[in-house]
Amino acid sequence: MRTVFSKACLGFLFLLPSAVNAQNELLRQYIDSAFANNIVLEQKNISLEKANAALEIARSWSYPAVNFQFGYQTADGGRDIYLPLGDLLNGVYATLNQLTASNAFPQLENQRINFLPKNFYDGHIRTTLPIINEDIRYGKKISRQQITLSEIEVDLYKRELVKNIKSAYYQYLTAQQAVAIYESALELAREGQRVNQKLLDNGKGLHAYLLRSNSEIEQVNAQLYQARQQVINARAYFNLLLNREQTAAIDSNYNSTAALDQIQSTLMAPPSNGQREEFRVLRQALAINENLLEMNKRFYYPKLNGFLDLGSQSQNWQFNGQSRYYMLGVQLDVPIFAGYRNKYKIRQAELDARTSRLNIEQTRQQLQLTGTTAHNNLLASWQSFQATTKQLEAAAAYQRLIERGYREGTNSFIETIDARNQYTQAQLQYNINQYRVLIAAAALERETASFNLKK
Structure with missing residues (x-):
């Protein structure tokens, strides 16, 4: 045995x-x-994927950010400023017309300019970049x-x-x-x-x-x-x-x-x-x-950002060489x-x-x-x-x-x-x-x- x-x-x-x-x-x-x-393990893997996504978000803050911004305003009334242009210049213009025998200098009316914008727009593309x-x-x-x-x-x-x-x-x-x-x-x-x-x-x-x-x-x-x-x-x-x-x-x-x-x-x-x-x-x-x-x-520590605006602003929806503009600058925050x-x-x-x-x-x-x-x-x-x-x-x-x-x-x-x-x-x-x-x-x-x- x-x-x-x-x-x-x-x-x-x-x-x-x-x-x-x-x-x-x-x-x-x-x-x-x-x-x-396993379902719980799959949930854990989803959390891992979210952490990877969070890292990509954190990295993206170092990249330039480009946004289109548009504003429109119109108003009436409120404060204004009186400019007596006619009283100041019409006499001089009349004399000049006599001397030149022409109507090259028209008569002007006195102006009243309102502080609030009327039928005004501002549209621009803003690019911002963190520097520090x-x-x-x-x-x-x-x-x-x-x-x-x-x-x-x-x-x-x-x-x-x-x-x-x-x-x-x-x-x-x-x-x-x-x-x-x-x-x-x-x-x-x-x-x-x-x-x-x-x-x-x-x-x-x-x-x-x-x-x-x-x-x-x-x-x-x-x-x-x-x-x-x-x-x-x-x-x-x-x-x-x-x-x-x-x-x-x-x-x-x-x-x-x-x-x-x-x-x-x-x-x-x-x-x-x-x-x-x-x-x-x-x-x-x-x-x-x-x-x-x-x-x-x-x-x-200071924060320094740069920005660039490319856009157009004017009244009455005008768009021309005068309305187009650019603005470049930096912003320091201490x-x-x-x-x-x-x-x-x-x-x-x-x-x-x-x-x-x-x-x-x-x-x-x-x-x-x-x-x-x-x-x-x-x-x-x-x-x-x-x-x-x-x-x-x-x-x-x-x-x-x-x-x-x-x-x-x-x-x-x-x-x-x-x-x-x-x-x-x-x-x-x-x-x-x-x-x-x-x-x-x-x-x-x-x-x-x-x-x-x-x-």
Whole structure:
């Protein structure tokens, strides 16, 4: 027996690398499918696209802005100015006409000019260009940092999604194997019913044993029904993560034994959380706050803009060489006093940066704790699984002995039921604990950020 077992183990060791690669590829396909189709991840990608759009907006402030502006005004009444042109010039013009014997100098009327424009228009194309503006420079820098922050947040959700997919997959396999265990238990119970019925027919059995067999079958049927419902629920949740139909088939061809053999190397490595996206998010947030602080400190920097107007203005809709014009200039804006608003903005930015530093330190301590806890949970799950393995071997041997003893008349039927129940519970516990180990390994993988998000 030992020779056969040794050969089987040796063969398994040769097949282990290919088995591990196959199961990793299986899970990787599901994870990549979730990366492509998960709704929440798609929302995160939209936020990333918005951050890219915000950067383009920030860049656009450095480009010239061209606008067409048009205004029309007309008025009557109000203040005016009296110009006695006729009284001042008509006598002189009359004398000049006599001297030149011509009418080259017509008589003028006194004028009254209104201050308000009447039937006046002004249309022009205005081009403006920022020449010196620190807000624009820091705005582009902060927008680029916002893109990096959004990219990290996408990776952060991907990391959590990987853990959830693996956990959901293992829970599905747990429920599926529980169904197989209960189906096997149901076959044993029906076999016991058949044996008791045969013994009763031959006058060697008891009717009470037959009733107990029927009760056992009904109990296992109820447990089997619950297990099948758990399979349905586990399948629905797993497909939800992949944004698929709830009833979509799941490939359960997964070698849990090969995966468990990788756990020991995982337990040997100390937990590390230096690459976690949470740190990167907080560091990026600190960098943004520091840039905001620097930008607020430069409030006293002047702003210089240039402008060029090309247009036409006149009354009564005239458009000619006299009405057309251009205007070129620069505008300098130097802040002097703004009610201490800039001072308080600087104080706010300093407090935000300080808060970010404290958040980094707090998160570092928390992640150290969660990493250590996840490592300890994996170790505890592994120890429980090892103990369950021995319990299963003992329960299987005990069940075989009791079944043989019952057939030979040395053990009672109650003992066979107890042995079958122990064996079924040991199988269930083994099934649960082996996937608890894998779920704990997925949690530790999440805490250490060791899964490669880029295939």
